[in-house]
Amino acid sequence: QVQLVESGGGSVQAGGSLRLSCAASGNIASRYCMGWFRQAPGKKREGLASIDSDGAKRYADSVKGRFTISKDNTKIALYLQINSLKPEDTAMYYCAAKSPCIYGVTLFPRLDSDDYNYWGQGTQVTVSS
Numbered sequence: 192q193v194q195l196v197e198s199g200g201g202s203v204q205a206g207g208s209l210r211l212s213c214a215a216s217g218n219i220a221s222r223y224c225m226g227w228f229r230q231a232p233g234k235k236r237e238g239l240a241s242i243d244s245d246g247a248k249r250y251a252d253s254v255k256g257r258f259t260i261s262k263d264n265t266k267i268a269l270y271l272q273i274n275s276l277k278p279e280d281t282a283m284y285y286c287a288a289k290s291p292c293i294y295g296v297t298l299f300p301r302l303d304s305d306d307y308n309y310w311g312q313g314t315q316v317t318v319s320s
Contacts, residue, residue, distance in 0.1 A: 195310065205278055210272050213225070214267075216267070223292045226240060239302070289309075
């Protein structure tokens with residue numbers, strides 16, 4: 192079992208930045224994938240970025256250039272740096288993990304929430320114009 196807890200969300204004006212964090216604990220496999228997703232009111236859950244245990248990264252086309260995913264192997268923590276925030280970025284942001292993740296994000300780069308078996312409770316991001 193893997194436990195995930197997000198933090199770092201809040202209210203910010205358009206053009207600002209936020210850094211979301213996800214603390215992971217429990218029994219995670221040596222080969223894993225972790226990712227960030229978001230869901231806005233009335234919309235489907237959207238995959239944003241993923242990273243695997245080797246450090247390979249994958250981004251959705253819609254967020255390339257503004258979002259940066261990273262991890263801390265010592266703490267087993269996940270981060271999402273969001274720059275140039277827009278009102279349309281307003282959503283609940285979720286941290287997720289796939290354990291085990293045999294092929295990694297390079298060989299299997301799909302950002303599909305159905306592929307992830309562990310989820311945090313989410314952190315709200317609200318962007319005003």
